[in-house]
Amino acid sequence: MKKIVFLLLFIALSFNGFSQFFIEKSEKKLQKGVTKYEGYFTFYYDQNTDKIYLQIDKLEDEFLYVRSLSEGIGSNDIGLDRGQLGDGVVVYFKKAGNKMLMVQPNLDYRAITTNKEEKNSVKEAFAKSVLHGFTIQKKEGNNYLVDATSFFMRDAHGVALTLARNKEGNYSLDKSRSAFHLERTKAFPKNVEFDVMLTFKGAPKGYNIRSVAPDPSAITVHQHHSFVELPDSNYTPRKYDPRSGSWQMSYQDYATPVNKALTKRFIYRHRLRKKNPEAKISEAIEPIIYYLDRGTPEPVRSALLEGGRWWNQAFEAAGYKNAFQFKMLPKGADMLDVRYNVVQWVHRSTRGWSYGANISDPRTGEIIKGHVSLGSLRIRQDFLIAQALQAPYKNNTIDDAFALKMALARIKQLSAHEIGHTLGFAHNFAASTNGRTSVMDYPHPKLTLNDDKIDFSKAYDDKIGDWDKVTVAYSYQDFPKNTDEDKALHTILVDAFDSGLKYLSDADARPQGSASATAHLWDNGATIYDELYTVLNIRKTAIQNFSTDNIKTQQPYSVLEDVFVPLYFFHRYQTEATTKLIGGLDYNYAVKGGNQTVVKPVSGTTERIALQAVLKTIAVDEIAIPKEKLALFPPRAIGYARTRESFKSKLGVAFDAYSAVETASEMSLSLLLNPQRMSRLIAHKSLDKKQLGLEELIDELIVKTFKTHHKDTYYQELQNVINTKVLEQLFYLGVYKNQYPQVNAIVLYKLNEIKLILYNKSSDGIQKIYDNAMIKKIDEYLKKPYSFKKLTAPKIPDGSPIGCY
Numbered sequence: 001m002k003k004i005v006f007l008l009l010f011i012a013l014s015f016n017g018f019s020q021f022f023i024e025k026s027e028k029k030l031q032k033g034v035t036k037y038e039g040y041f042t043f044y045y046d047q048n049t050d051k052i053y054l055q056i057d058k059l060e061d062e063f064l065y066v067r068s069l070s071e072g073i074g075s076n077d078i079g080l081d082r083g084q085l086g087d088g089v090v091v092y093f094k095k096a097g098n099k100m101l102m103v104q105p106n107l108d109y110r111a112i113t114t115n116k117e118e119k120n121s122v123k124e125a126f127a128k129s130v131l132h133g134f135t136i137q138k139k140e141g142n143n144y145l146v147d148a149t150s151f152f153m154r155d156a157h158g159v160a161l162t163l164a165r166n167k168e169g170n171y172s173l174d175k176s177r178s179a180f181h182l183e184r185t186k187a188f189p190k191n192v193e194f195d196v197m198l199t200f201k202g203a204p205k206g207y208n209i210r211s212v213a214p215d216p217s218a219i220t221v222h223q224h225h226s227f228v229e230l231p232d233s234n235y236t237p238r239k240y241d242p243r244s245g246s247w248q249m250s251y252q253d254y255a256t257p258v259n260k261a262l263t264k265r266f267i268y269r270h271r272l273r274k275k276n277p278e279a280k281i282s283e284a285i286e287p288i289i290y291y292l293d294r295g296t297p298e299p300v301r302s303a304l305l306e307g308g309r310w311w312n313q314a315f316e317a318a319g320y321k322n323a324f325q326f327k328m329l330p331k332g333a334d335m336l337d338v339r340y341n342v343v344q345w346v347h348r349s350t351r352g353w354s355y356g357a358n359i360s361d362p363r364t365g366e367i368i369k370g371h372v373s374l375g376s377l378r379i380r381q382d383f384l385i386a387q388a389l390q391a392p393y394k395n396n397t398i399d400d401a402f403a404l405k406m407a408l409a410r411i412k413q414l415s416a417h418e419i420g421h422t423l424g425f426a427h428n429f430a431a432s433t434n435g436r437t438s439v440m441d442y443p444h445p446k447l448t449l450n451d452d453k454i455d456f457s458k459a460y461d462d463k464i465g466d467w468d469k470v471t472v473a474y475s476y477q478d479f480p481k482n483t484d485e486d487k488a489l490h491t492i493l494v495d496a497f498d499s500g501l502k503y504l505s506d507a508d509a510r511p512q513g514s515a516s517a518t519a520h521l522w523d524n525g526a527t528i529y530d531e532l533y534t535v536l537n538i539r540k541t542a543i544q545n546f547s548t549d550n551i552k553t554q555q556p557y558s559v560l561e562d563v564f565v566p567l568y569f570f571h572r573y574q575t576e577a578t579t580k581l582i583g584g585l586d587y588n589y590a591v592k593g594g595n596q597t598v599v600k601p602v603s604g605t606t607e608r609i610a611l612q613a614v615l616k617t618i619a620v621d622e623i624a625i626p627k628e629k630l631a632l633f634p635p636r637a638i639g640y641a642r643t644r645e646s647f648k649s650k651l652g653v654a655f656d657a658y659s660a661v662e663t664a665s666e667m668s669l670s671l672l673l674n675p676q677r678m679s680r681l682i683a684h685k686s687l688d689k690k691q692l693g694l695e696e697l698i699d700e701l702i703v704k705t706f707k708t709h710h711k712d713t714y715y716q717e718l719q720n721v722i723n724t725k726v727l728e729q730l731f732y733l734g735v736y737k738n739q740y741p742q743v744n745a746i747v748l749y750k751l752n753e754i755k756l757i758l759y760n761k762s763s764d765g766i767q768k769i770y771d772n773a774m775i776k777k778i779d780e781y782l783k784k785p786y787s788f789k790k791l792t793a794p795k796i797p798d799g800s801p802i803g804c805y
Contacts, residue, residue, distance in 0.1 A: 014761055039187025040229055043148070050179050052194065053137065054148040056093050056100060064368070065091045065102075065682030066230040066359055067156045068336055070184060070195055071222035074212045076352025076375070078166050080221065083335055084345045085371055087158050088359040090230070092133060100134040100146050107362050108547040112264075115257035122254045152196050157223050160200055171219060172200030181222055184334055190229040191338050194542040198224050228338045228359075228368070231271070238475065239486070240265035243493045243596075245503050246424050246472035249365040250680070254587060266365045267475055268358065268424040269602050272323060273420075275398045281316075284323040284476075289341060290370060290419060291329040294467050296345040298378060299404075300411055301328075306341060307412030308419050310439065310464040314472035323476075325420075339649045341370035344612040351377045351645070351798070353416060356421030374414065381566070382407035385445065388452050388567035389542045391549035398552065402456050406445065409460040413439055414465065425471050429509035429519040430502035437501055438467035444522040444573055447538055454538055467503065470496040490593075497596050503589065511576035517584040517602045522573035528581060529606075529613035531550065532574045536616060540571045545631060558640035561655065563634045565645060565797050568625070572667060572796070575617050579671040581610035582692065583680035601684045607692035617668045618722055619717045623658045627714055650796030658721055659794045665722045666793035669729045672701075675739040682742045683695060694743060698750045701726060706757050720770050725793065727754070727774060731781050732790045748785075751778050 030036055033048040040063075042055040052333070068084040094101045106129075111122040141756035153175060155161075160171045177199035184195035197220060204216035213219055218452035229759055240248045246267035253264045274282035294303055308326040315323040326343075329335065335342045337360060346354075352375045361370040386403035394398070431438035445459040473492050479485055504519035517528075525531030546567065551560045584607070587599035602610075616622055633655035636642060642649075648663070683691040705726050711714040733739075734745040736746040746758075755778045758771045781788055 022244065027518055036350075037185070037187035037192070039191050039192045041192050041227055042715040043187070043192065045180065045185070051149040052185075054134070054146050056144045056146060057142060058093065059095060059142070059144075060092050062090050062092045062230055063269050064226075064230055064361070065089055065104075065749060066226040066228060066361070068224045068225040068226070069157050069159075069221060069460065070181075070336055070640055071197075072346075073159075073219065073221060074348050075208070076206045076210075076348045076350050078162065078168060080157075080159060080290050081346050081348070081373055083342075083346060083371065083373055084157075085357045085359065088362070088368075090362050092462055095144070097138075097623055098136050100144055101130050102132045102134070102151070104129040104131055108249060109254065110253045111255040112253050115255070116486075119256055129190065143761060147311060151197070152180070152194050152225055155198065155200075155223075157226065159198070159219070159221055159223075159463075160202075162504075163202070163209065163219070163446070166206065166208070168206035169202045169204045169216075171200040174199045174201040174218075177201075177218065177220070179501045184222075184224065184336070186334070186337075188337075188339070192227045193334065193337060195222055196225070224336050225338065226338055228325060230363070231366055231368065232360055235271050235361075237266040237364045238269060241474070241489065241493065241496075241591070243503060243591065244474045244489075245426055245438075245467065245505075246475055247426050249360070249362075267301060267363045268360055268367055269475045270322070270367045270370070270423065272476050272478070274320065277478045278480045279319075281319055283321045285755065286324055287323045287325065288423075288441045289325045290372075290422075291327055291333070291335075291342050292343065293335060293344040294329050294331070296311055299408060300345070303408040303411045303508055304374070304415040307415035308343065310412075311419060311423065311468075311472070312418045313464040314469045315468040315476065316510065318473045318477050320476070320713075334370075338369045338469075341422065343372040343374060343378055346373045347376045350643075351375065351381055354378060354418050356418035358422045358424075367422070367424060370419065371469065372415075372418040372422055374418060375651050378414065379407045379411050382445075384563060385566045386456065387550060388546075388568075389447070389538070390456070391545060394549040396553045406456050406459045408757070409462070410443075410445070412462070413460050418606050420468065420471075423472075424475055425468075426505045427509070428467055428503050428510070429466060429521060430504040431467055431515070431780070432520070432524055433501050433518045433528065434500060435526075436461040436465055438465040440465075440468065440471075442522045443526050443616040446524050447489055448534070449541060452541055454542065462729070466499075468768055470501060475596050494595055497588075497594070511580065511671055512674055514580060515676075515680060516581065517581050517586045517606075520577035520580060523577035524574070526576070529610045531618075532571065532578045532613045535571045536622060539567065540622070540634060542567055542570075543629070544625065546632070548632070548679055556637040556640055557632060558637045561636075562646060564633070565604050565647060568647075569667075569796065570665065575614060575668055576671055578610050578613050579668070579674075580679075581670065582607050582614070583677040584695070585680075601680075601688070601691060604688070604691040607685045611692065611697060611700060614668060614672055615700060618665045618726075619704065620661075620708075620710060620718045620722065623661050623664045623720050624715060625660060630657055631657065645797045647705045647797065650794070658718065661718045662721050662725060662793040664797050665725045665728070667796055669725055672697075673733050675727045675733060675736045675743065677745045679740040681705040682740050694746050695750070698730075698746070702750070702754060709763075716767065720767075723774065727751075728790055730754075731785070732787045734781075735785045748782070751782065756776065 033046060035045045037043050044053045066088040069084040072082040073080040082650050089104050091102050091104050106126045111119045132151045136144050137147055138145040155173050163171050179197050181195040181197045186193045200219045204210055209746060210216045246263050249268055250265045252262055255264050257584045270288050272288060273285045275285055276282040305326055311322040333340055335344050354374045356372045358367045358371060360367045382800055383403045386406045420440050428438040428440040431441040443460055448455045448458060474489055479488055502518055504516055508514055508516040508519040509521050514527050534708050550563050581602050581728055584602040585599055586597055586602060588596040590596045590598045635653035648659055650659050681694045684691040705723050710719055716717055730747050730751060734744055755775055758775050761771055
């Protein structure tokens, strides 16, 4: 009898972990507190224990696992935004003893062959990853029940790691203050969605986390998990071409013959096919539909919808009728539901980047879900720029409709730009040097001066660009039967470049180190240096007109200073672009059999013109804040403290006009005297004596600085600030190690020349003291050059949209 009781007790204890899910009375009713979700995977939620049990009936069947952040922290600097996507990876369940393992196969290394042994040889050669182990609670035939709570109730998105990496504090997950969020936990036939509220406890260390959390010792976010059915095998990958403007997905195929490339490269794109591929114009079998966040306010909502719909112009040019659509998200739909391509409106405490991401099939590159995040503060910066350029509040009136119009025009372009990323397209930073040929560029407002009045009417474009039509044609054209696709794709690109279109992307556009003469951020104009002169003229006109009319009545003067910041640095990005012409290269992502210039140096003539334009950006009469304007900037009002987007000051609470000039001049000088740029000057000059040389560049710089004197004491003091920055940048260049030694030699020689210039100057009084001090600095440097430590100017305020990287 004791043995029977013990056996019954053992069975009861053994089944205690899953007995709560037993269906009562012949499987007609679930136990109280248990909810069953039927979908791609069936699962159960038990509110009594806040646990989720997953029913697994698809052993070894691959599916897509996606993690994301459904509710974020709200700080651009920390970088944990609402709706932020994580990795989308292929996984499968594999039974091992009493455990169920979630396995991620290694898709970077494959063997595309029918030879099973060859496939296995590659699979066994490279590591796979077991993402989680579940204990099997119950087995019924080929169905298994596992407690999946620990898989979902974890920091899958790496929130604690991100906080630690940003020096915001050491946090750990507090499960006692975490729970499943059922409103966003759902099941559908092809995907199941799980949402979890997670609380992280810790000691806050950083300003950013303190600025956004009601209690920075308890940070609560929501993380989301999606199990998604992978697409069927009817999708055909399209080959990648570096000239196409598309992103690349790649893997190593070890079944490739030796005389062919091991790396297989394809583009990311949505599945799109014509109902009638033979027709010039055809509807799509299934159109690409995007949805806008219902939380987006007007008039931004209408602007985003209009701009996003520009893409239909490109698809029409590729022969599709109404194949791209942009609508409002249906009520009740979840923006993280993989069935919806979405554009979400994201709020942060400070300005930040917008970005377009997607979930794709790692096997083929097929885009399953496009997901755009647009920062809500972005539109305010564009409004602020317009407000700074044209005073709209004269005589206590409000006449700022032009500023809102410009800001909304920018938002339209931004909508198209970020959606473009989710369609599979990379940046085209060469587009702005050839008109406005792509929304995938970063556009600077294109303004003109008419009778000393700034014209905003053509600040931003209002349509898709010609290059965007090329990228859509390359990625999405559905060719008729018997078409040689490789040849047709090549023809699309050759025709594009024959028409004068250009394409270069991210790495070639960065201001420091990049050598491209055409790929730039936030620039305009086929002739870059001419546009710099235009921008400087607009800037000067706006500064001359700057007054209390640039802010509303009853606003503190501290706001006036904030409005002045983007105006003062209005020329920064065009300066970056112009500087890149010096020691620059004209090149393309050329391929053998193409029709593009491979590479050639920018001509010496162009370099010299560009140099004069750049030197204008360190001229005192160009960057000095007019004396009469200084009275507009008192110490900051209480409640209106400086931010990262404010001028920095060495005068405590006082506005610092000297530091503004120091910052502006260092910006130009650090770009101009970039070590890689200087080494290219040496290399190019050795090949062609007509090229600009480093000696000539430094001589021109000396003329504009050390050989320039002003009778006005304010201007002369600012000249001394600039001269000091020139010395520091030359000191830095003189000891820089990763450059040609010829650069070091020329710089050291020119420092001796500057010393003689200062020594022979007929200065007196306070200027003599300054000149002697600079002579002493040069002497000390020449004695021990490698003991030099560069002093940086006050940091330039973050620009449009938020700094530059």
